[in-house]
Amino acid sequence: MKEIIKVASLKKTYKNGTEAVKGITFSINEGEIFGFLGPNGAGKTTTIKTIIGLLKPTEGEVFVNGINVKENPFEVRRLIGYASQETGVDDNLTGEENLRIQASLYHIPEKEYLERGMELLKMFGLYERRKDLVSFYSGGMRKRLDIACALIHRPKILFLDEPTLGLDVQTRVTIWDYIVKLRDNHKMTIFLTTHYMEEADELCDRVAIIDHGEIKALDKPGKLKELIGGDIITFTLNYTNAIEEFLTAVKELPTVKDVRKLPRGIFQIIVSQNGDRLIPKIFEISKEKGVEITSIRLKRPTLDDVYLHFTGRRIRDEEATKEDHVRRRIMMRRTRR
């Protein structure tokens, strides 16, 4: 697999002294959906903006498709599409005008624009509303238009900064579908940031957990969850004399790490992996030993647990500057409509 983005000891300290990114190193493979998961203010946006050359790194190097961003930002910009957190579409233009201006900025000939632009508008379900002013669009439509704009020049790599921030669950799932389609049909590499656990879990091939400007963990979502321990099976039994015998038998199953006895007749089995496959076996043993299971429940660790494990807390809101608040307020107002 080819490494399409390489980030080496990237550091970004703002003029006011804030260390937004404290020396991170990672790489992204071609055709991968790579996610940055972390709370607001963790350094996600700073990292994206530094990779695409909107910010100058304080230290470190970034290579996109083998090109050093610091030396040749212009070439890198041709390769990438970027949809910012603020949904940078122009309210006072129609959807079509937004797309057309974007096409002109990339010097796409009129004929090709018409072909691609209309195709994108249809794909993102905006074709019928293309002649309406964006100020009449809903939050989801705006976001879709913004992503369509980022795709007009067929970029190799798409950067999506919080692509579903502030959207309802249904719209969010629609956008996930588009993202997966882009990767599958166009072999596009997608780098996204999010602070939604489910989004990172469902969508990303690999996830980096970032907090206070540092990468705390980086792997496939499944691996990350395994890392912090396996599944937990909780069950209750009707009391019989065979219980001890039953528990001993369960303990001897291959993936079982531990069996705990909790108060009020509740038992917990800690499983290293694939707890779901263990449940039928537990039932078999219970039948053999004549023990009646009255309830059984499987709990798998979520990315939230992973996050908690690596950062010591759940996702929270960070303090931001006044201007950030203004931007965010404007964005929320535009999104909610």
Next chain:
Amino acid sequence: MMGLVLDTFTICKRELIKYFRQKPRIIVTMIQPVIWLALMGNTMSKITNNPFASKLFGTGNYLSFMTPGIVIMTSLFSGIFAGTSIIWDRRIGYLDKLLAAPIKRASIPFGKTLSASIQGALQSAIILLFAYILGVRFASGFLGVLVIILISMLFSFIFSGISLILSSTIKTIETLMAIINFMTLPLMFSSTALFPSKAMPDWLSVIAKINPLSYAVNPIRTLTIKGWEFSSILPGVIIILIFDLIVAFLSYYVFKRLTSD
């Protein structure tokens, strides 16, 4: 170079589409200078009945003296507000979109400046037409009117450039507005836009001499009142062009290095 021209047109096109869509804004920007002309021109119109004052103003018709001033004042305003669009673009995230595109960065200030100049030119044309209706006769004829509009465009280029350069570092509209207010009125009243330098106290006439507004007003006034008197038209135009070049160079430099923070 070709890229810079194309990108400049694209940026300018976006601004103009938005300008022509905002009907109330067009109406107000068109009516405002007309009101100035009608109001100021009328209240002061008797001043030139005094032969001494008439000599100071260089014409027997105060409106002829006033019109170039109003043209330049309007260009000043249409130019100096150009910066607000950068601040707004930054807030809605559009500026990042422009910075992430493989465009020549200078096309951002150049495109916005061009659009501001075109808007200013339209306003100037309306003022000149209205002045004609009120009885102002342009000594240099129709061609002179076109040159007046051109000079007003070159002039508004200076201040939209300055405004855009300021806005590239200023983050809030309020700060920009404060700076604009701080600049415009003193610029207006320390220039020869509304009063002839001969009528000013010495200290003010010195300031008026180095004020770029005066350099733009003087050639326009000559074209309006006296006609094609090149010795008094060219110096002003050349100085305006020099200012244009300095501002163009500065904005090229500033925007080339512009980042998102």
